[in-house]
Amino acid sequence: TIDEMGAEERQGGLDQEMLQTPEVDPVLVKIGYGLIPFVDEEQGGDLLDRVPKLRTRLVNDLGFPVPLIRVRDDLLLGATKYIIELWGVMVAEGELVPGHMMALSPSGMTRRTVEGIETIEPIYGHPALWILEANQQEARDAGYATVVSPDDVLITHLEDVIKRNAADLLSLQITQDLVNAQREVNPTVVEAVISEHALTIVDVQKVLKLLLEEQVPIRNLQIVLETLADYGREIKDAAELATSVRQVLRREITNQYLTEEGGLAVVMLSPALQQLLSQIIQSNEAIDPSVIQRMLENLSQQIQGASDRGIRPVVLVCPGAIRYGLRNMITSSLPSLPVLA
Numbered sequence: 001t002i003d004e005m006g007a008e009e010r011q012g013g014l015d016q017e018m019l020q021t022p023e024v025d026p027v028l029v030k031i032g033y034g035l036i037p038f039v040d041e042e043q044g045g046d047l048l049d050r051v052p053k054l055r056t057r058l059v060n061d062l063g064f065p066v067p068l069i070r071v072r073d074d075l076l077l078g079a080t081k082y083i084i085e086l087w088g089v090m091v092a093e094g095e096l097v098p099g100h101m102m103a104l105s106p107s108g109m110t111r112r113t114v115e116g117i118e119t120i121e122p123i124y125g126h127p128a129l130w131i132l133e134a135n136q137q138e139a140r141d142a143g144y145a146t147v148v149s150p151d152d153v154l155i156t157h158l159e160d161v162i163k164r165n166a167a168d169l170l171s172l173q174i175t176q177d178l179v180n181a182q183r184e185v186n187p188t189v190v191e192a193v194i195s196e197h198a199l200t201i202v203d204v205q206k207v208l209k210l211l212l213e214e215q216v217p218i219r220n221l222q223i224v225l226e227t228l229a230d231y232g233r234e235i236k237d238a239a240e241l242a243t244s245v246r247q248v249l250r251r252e253i254t255n256q257y258l259t260e261e262g263g264l265a266v267v268m269l270s271p272a273l274q275q276l277l278s279q280i281i282q283s284n285e286a287i288d289p290s291v292i293q294r295m296l297e298n299l300s301q302q303i304q305g306a307s308d309r310g311i312r313p314v315v316l317v318c319p320g321a322i323r324y325g326l327r328n329m330i331t332s333s334l335p336s337l338p339v340l341a
Contacts, residue, residue: 024087024088025068025070025085025087025088026067026068026086026087026169027066027067027068027069027070027084027085027086027162027169028069028070028071028072028084028085028086028088029051029069029070029071029072029082029083029084029085029154029158030072030073030074030077030082030083030085031071031072031073031074031077031081031082032073032074032075032077032078032079032080032081032082033073033075033077033079034078034079034080034098035073035079035080035081035082035096035098035150036073037098038096038098038150038151038154039071039073045151046151047071047151047154047155048071050151050155051069051071051155051158052069054069054155054158054159055068055069057159058159058162058163060219061163061217062163062166062212062217062218062219063217063218063219063220063221064166064170064174064178064208064218065174065177066162066166066169067169069158069162078095080095080096080097080098081093081094081095082094082095082096082154084157084158084161086161086165086168086169087168091161091165092122092157092161094122094153094154094157095119096150096151096153096154097117097119097130097150098150099132099133100116100117100130100131100132100133100150101130101131101132101133101135101136101139101147101148101149101150102119102121102128102129102130102131102147102148102149102150102152102153103116103128103129103130103131103136103139103144103146103147104121104126104128104144104145104146104147104148105126105127105143105144105145105146112142112143113142114129114131114135114138114139114142114144115131115135116129116130116131116132116135116139117129117130117131121153122153122157123156123157123160124307126307129144131147163215164215164335164336166212166213166215167208167209167210167212167213170205170208170209170212172201172202172205175201175204175205175208176201178218178221179193179194179201179204179225182221182222182225185222186222186225189222189225189226189229190225192229193225193228193229193232198228198229198232198233199228199232199236203228203232203236203238203241204225204228206238207224207228207238207241207242207245208224210238210239210242211224211242211245211246214327214338214339215256215338216245216246216249216252216253217252217256220249220252223245223248223249224245224249227241227244227245227248228241228245230244231244239324243320243323243324246341253340254340257313257315257338257340259311259312259313264315264317265306265311265312265313265314265315266314266315266316266317267299267302267303267306267314267315267316267317268316268317268318269295269316269318269326273291273295274318274319274322276291277322277325277326277329278319278321278322281321281322281325281326282321287329292329295329295330296330296333296334299316299330299334299337300333300334302314303334303337313338314337315337315338315339315340316330316337316338316339316340317339317340317341318339318340318341319341320341323339323340323341326339327339
């Protein structure tokens with residue numbers, strides 16, 4: 001009937017509208033209205049100029065084109081608050097105080113008290129102070145080793161969030177683009193990995209994501225692909241392939257954790273605990289939660305002790321046979337602790 005045809009047409013139109021889903025920004029920074037001066041050029045704000053520079057730096061550090069980073073104001077936020085979203089989900093938040101500077105003393109040792117607003121540094125969780133801009137020298141004289149501007153705090157926080165969550169930003173399309181670029185300069189390698197059916201592009205993406213999850217840059221994509229070409233026919237498990245790549249990139253991985261003195265600040269598990277974990281991981285048995293809890297508490301104490309002495313970064317070193325399993329055990333509680341074999 002005419003009515004039925006009209007209903008079908010209306011329903012068809014509705015279906016088309018429903019297919020046009022709203023676009024979600026891969027990386028979005030929302031700021032409260034009190035922080036608008038940081039993005040308003042007429043008020044001296046340069047945040048919008050600094051974000052593209054940050055993105056360029058991230059591309060060089062991580063080894064893949066990080067998606068566009070958008071910044072917009074949100075009147076529903078507190079005036080001086082900001083949040084960082086990835087794919088529409090909030091992953092971090094913070095608060096800035098315009099007209100002030102953040103003073104930090106990672107060791108917690110200062111020579112005297114400085115007037116300011118107590119706060120927490122957003123990345124490492126160290127106590128900090130918001131001090132008046134005019135009091136910067138006073139804070140340094142009092143033992144605050146680092147004094148940074150509010151926009152520096154936001155940019156540094158944003159950089160840390162993106163690096164920690166880089167794997168979530170590596171889409172299948174970006175992976176394909178990276179491989180296509182390699183095909184132009186190293187066709188034989190790409191042919192060995194993809195075209196000869198050793199692995200699929202999805203397999204390659206899984207390996208790259210596992211590397212990024214542990215903050216291993218994928219800049220040396222040729223080496224990564226050559227390693228996958230070597231092992232991809234026999235090994236299909238992404239975790240095993242990523243382990244093979246890590247072994248090839250071991251110098252690059254280690255170098256990023258060297259201290260200023262050129263050494264590694266290392267924490268280790270007791271031999272008895274390593275043996276226990278090895279047995280459990282190999283047999284795929286359930287582990288007593290109290291054992292994990294004690295291990296996490298011990299590691300946290302060691303890391304905090306090193307941080308109090310100004311030692312950073314700290315890495316956990318263990319036998320290769322338990323590295324991946326141990327990393328999975330601690331990652332939710334100690335996500336920033338690298339685990340090296």
